[in-house]
Amino acid sequence: MASPIHKPKIMLNKSAIRNPQSAMMWSRPLVLAVAAMTVVCVIGIALAASGPQPASALKPQMSQEVFKNVQVLTGIPVDEFMGTMGLFSAALSMCCGECHDNEHWEVDTPRKRTARKMAQMVQAINKTNFNGRQVVTCWTCHRNRDRPVVTPTLDTVYGEAMLEPDDILPAAAGMPSADSIFDKYIQALGGAARLASLTAYVAKGTSTGYVSGGLPAEFYAKAPDQRTTIVHTANGDIVRAFDGRDGSIMTPLTAVKDYDFTGGELEGVRLDARMAFPGRIKEFLTNWRVNHPTTIDGREVNVVQGSGASGLVATFYFDKETGLLNRMVRYANSAMGRVPTQTDYADYRPVAGVMMPFRWTFSWLDGRDRVVLTDIQPNVPIDAAKFARPVPRAR
Ligand code: HEC
Numbered sequence: 134m135a136s137p138i139h140k141p142k143i144m145l146n147k148s149a150i151r152n153p154q155s156a157m158m159w160s161r162p163l164v165l166a167v168a169a170m171t172v173v174c175v176i177g178i179a180l181a182a183s184g185p186q187p188a189s190a191l192k193p194q195m196s197q198e199v200f201k202n203v204q205v206l207t208g209i210p211v212d213e214f215m216g217t218m219g220l221f222s223a224a225l226s227m228c229c230g231e232c233h234d235n236e237h238w239e240v241d242t243p244r245k246r247t248a249r250k251m252a253q254m255v256q257a258i259n260k261t262n263f264n265g266r267q268v269v270t271c272w273t274c275h276r277n278r279d280r281p282v283v284t285p286t287l288d289t290v291y292g293e294a295m296l297e298p299d300d301i302l303p304a305a306a307g308m309p310s311a312d313s314i315f316d317k318y319i320q321a322l323g324g325a326a327r328l329a330s331l332t333a334y335v336a337k338g339t340s341t342g343y344v345s346g347g348l349p350a351e352f353y354a355k356a357p358d359q360r361t362t363i364v365h366t367a368n369g370d371i372v373r374a375f376d377g378r379d380g381s382i383m384t385p386l387t388a389v390k391d392y393d394f395t396g397g398e399l400e401g402v403r404l405d406a407r408m409a410f411p412g413r414i415k416e417f418l419t420n421w422r423v424n425h426p427t428t429i430d431g432r433e434v435n436v437v438q439g440s441g442a443s444g445l446v447a448t449f450y451f452d453k454e455t456g457l458l459n460r461m462v463r464y465a466n467s468a469m470g471r472v473p474t475q476t477d478y479a480d481y482r483p484v485a486g487v488m489m490p491f492r493w494t495f496s497w498l499d500g501r502d503r504v505v506l507t508d509i510q511p512n513v514p515i516d517a518a519k520f521a522r523p524v525p526r527a528r
């Protein structure tokens with residue numbers, strides 16, 4: 134049996150038609166150009182500075198401590214809370230400002246009230262019917278629109294199939310072993326010895342995200358798992374930093390200007406860092422399972438999924454012909470369902486005998502960044518401060 138195939142959904146966004154404001158949707162690549170012009174979706178405010186925050190060794194900062202009017206999504210760390218906001222926006226194809234008064238996030242607009250009730254409804258549905266398993270989410274009903282479709286559209290029923298893989302993939306019978314797929318990957322990258330000899334790099338290039346045109350970007354990585362990405366924008370740097378233990382993000386134009394990663398998201402950031410030196414990636418996750426091959430951009434790919442700490446799940450799509458990695462999707466749990474992050478790799482070229490992607494696209498619920506590298510300097514010394522939290526916090 135092939136992976137679950139679903140028919141295409143109608144991509145029409147009702148609210149965009151009803152109201153030109155909605156063209157400023159959040160996290161929809163199609164409209165990011167519009168969003169960049171208006172910037173409404175990415176303009177946020179600095180919430181009251183919340184003071185020194187403990188790193189992962191200490192207690193994470195919780196939603197109800199940082200925010201003013203949280204009634205349902207309490208008891209979760211700030212990064213997870215922001216993940217739920219991303220899931221709301223993605224499910225309803227809405228910009229933050231379509232539920233919020235952007236200057237005053239705590240104010241309850243009518244739509245925000247509806248959303249809160251919906252969040253309670255979702256919790257109740259899962260609790261009452263599914264033993265608390267998070268199988269129903271906003272996406273289950275909404276699928277890119279403010280009001281869910283009620284009746285099957287016959288064109289959808291009989292139209293061309295669209296692939297919508299499940300998050301959690303079982304091992305399928307008759308597949309090649311995960312080991313053989315990883316062995317081919319390691320060989321394609323240049324072999325284990327070459328990979329082991331690459332222990333750090335500094336890369337430069339451009340990143341195109343919300344703002345059209347390539348923004349200057351820098352990437353620092355040190356084996357086994359330190360990694361920092363810096364994108365220079367007119368409004369300040371966007372920095373993702375992971376020092377091997379703690380990870381955080383700093384974004385100048387959002388509701389929360391900097392916050393730490395926790396739980397499955399922190400493990401996901403660690404995985405991203407490990408992917409800079411992928412020679413030992415097989416050891417990082419466990420319970421590897423190989424599902425049915427599929428196709429990405431016309432390329433046949435092997436599909437391998439593994440599980441990590443704190444609920445992390447990651448799916449790897451290896452090109453059947455070249456053996457190289459074309460895509461990785463990782464998931465972190467949140468109070469409102471799994472938060473996905475996807476990286477698409479392309480344009481592999483040799484650097485110090487190791488094949489490295491010179492282009493990748495990093496997609497998360499807060500946007501999609503297309504990175505093009507111009508230069509990679511292998512095995513250069515990197516100051517430890519590069520991997521530290523950009524906004525220092527007391528421990
Ligand atoms: C579909 C409606 C909806 C969308 C879209 C939405 N939110 Fe929210 N937001 C809510 C609800 C509901 C709450 C309150 C949750 C609760 O009471 O537990 C909330 C609370 C918040 C808070 C806490 C404010 C405070 O101090 O109490 C912040 C910050 C926030 N949202 C940011 C965002 C950002 C940033 C986006 C876009 C990425 C976004 N939201 C998108 C519905 C939405």
Ligand code: HEC
Pocket residue numbers: 221225244245247248249251252253255269270271272273274275279280281469
């Ligand atoms: C079981 C299906 C279902 C789920 C799950 C669901 N919704 Fe809804 N939602 C609906 C339906 C149906 C409507 C339209 C109701 C109407 O037309 O009166 C709606 C309407 C809304 C609206 C009002 C949209 C508008 O017209 O302004 C918001 C906001 C909303 N949902 C948010 C959410 C959020 C956030 C989640 C996840 C926490 C969620 N919903 C989960 C079924 C669902």
